[in-house]
Amino acid sequence: MATIRARKRTDGSISYTAQIRLFRDGAQVYQESQTFARKQAAQAWVRKREVELDQPGAIERANRVGATVKEMIGRYLLEMAKARPLGKTKMGTLNVIRESYLGEVKDQDITCQTLVEYAVWRMSPEGGAVLPQTAGNDLAHLGAVLSIARPAWGYAVDPHAMSDARKVLRKLGYNMRSRERDRRPTLSELNKLMEHFEGILAYRPSSINMLKMVAFALFSTRRQEEITRIKWADLDEEGSRVLVRDMKNPGQKIGNNVWCHLPPEALAIIQTMPRALDEIFPYSAESISASWTRACKFLGIEDLHFHDLRHDGVSRLFEMDWDIPRVASVSGHRDWNSMRRYTHLRGRGDAYENWKWYQKILLAPVKLGARTLK
Structure with a gap:
């Protein structure tokens, strides 16, 4: 009626x-x-x-009562934590989404229009005035939740809502694709950072040895999370290579273990680390990131991420006339399109051939703090 x-x-x-x-x-x-x-x-x-x-x-x-976006994200975070903790960026993004108004939307009410409205709201002053690329990342991380919410948990999620929303946003003129970074540290910036970290170690010897962390990230092209997961058992000194566990890859993140070649500079840094624990660099990735961010802010170095050291390391190898397969054996990239995003050449030759800090880094003593000892 x-x-x-x-x-x-x-x-x-x-x-x-x-x-x-x-x-x-x-x-x-x-x-x-x-x-x-x-x-x-x-x-x-x-x-x-x-x-x-x-x-x-x-x-x-x-x-049907249904489940809210907030509840679905909470379940996703719980289930994923059983396999491997999510990265801080994805974790932070999902927490922002579930605390927003979208978090109260029920599963059956998630439509293309709902997702488009959320993305546009995020780009508005009320939603934080984020860039289209950031709104696109929001949708990408939420899409990971929705992609398993229906088949794994039986939630009434429209399987086409997210893809349709992305098409609509493109038609509206929003470029939701992530902007490719081309930022590399200059030698002057790295010298300032090394001097800053050397001063911290002199004052507090048991703090994170950022001298070795920064140099190893640059010469090995490894991500900070990967560095902190490497164990002595993963090192093949004779073959000058290391097993990188759970290497980041869009199609396979957990169990994607890859042997990566270590350039001589990176292997030499490893050989200066104490064999006191299972991990070669027994530090927290979050603490490394925080230390790097504080140093850049203190020194007035703008828009330089720790991850940019990977960009610098890959570009350096190409500047030294290494070919694609040889560079890929170090970086772990599977194809040129992925590697290209990390390649921003400045010239020819090794910019770090006579770097005044390299020997200091090798000789820098390592004192593990109480928090890193078992």
Whole structure:
């Protein structure tokens, strides 16, 4: 049974509230209502909904309580933590989404329009005025949750909502693709950072040895999370290579273990580390990132990420006339398109051939703090 009631708004205009109530055996089993500005729209909605609700199982689906985006993200984080903790960027992004208004949206209400509205809201002043690329990252991380919410947990998620939303945003002119970074540290910037970290070690010897961390990241082209996972058991000194476990890869992140060649500078740094623990660099990736960020801020070095050391390391090898397969044996890249994003050449030759800090880095003593000892 459906009814349409006209109501006068405070501004004098008329709205039309359409209400559908369904009964079985004298008991009401379903109720739904919507308000429209035009009576014809209300009548069209009633006809459409009555046809939909007449389908087998429609009332049961409509009465389903469902799960919110916040609940789905919470479950995703819990399940993923059992396999391997997520990166801080993805974790932070998902936490922002679930605490936003989108977090209260139910699974069956996630549509292309809902996702487009959220992305546009994120780019507005009210949503944080983020760049389109950041909004695109939001959708990408949320998409990882939605992609398994339906098949793994049975949530009523439209499997086409996310892909349709991305198509709509592209049609609207938003470039949601991540901007390729071409930032590399200059030798002057690295010299300032080394001097800063040397001063910290002189004052606090048991702090993270950022001299060795920074240099190893540059010469090995390894990510900070990968560096902190490397164990002595993963090192093949004779073959000058190391087993990088769970290397980041879009198609396979967990169990993607890759043997990577170590340039002589990187192997030499490893050989100066104490064999006191299972890990070669027994530090926290989060603490390394925080130390790097504080140093750059203190020194006035703008827009330089720790990950840019990987860019610098890959570019350096090409500047030394290494070919693609040889560089890939160090970086772990599987194809040129991926490696190209890390390649930003400045010239020819090894810019670090006579680097004044290299010998200091090798000779720098390592004192492991109480937090790193077992």
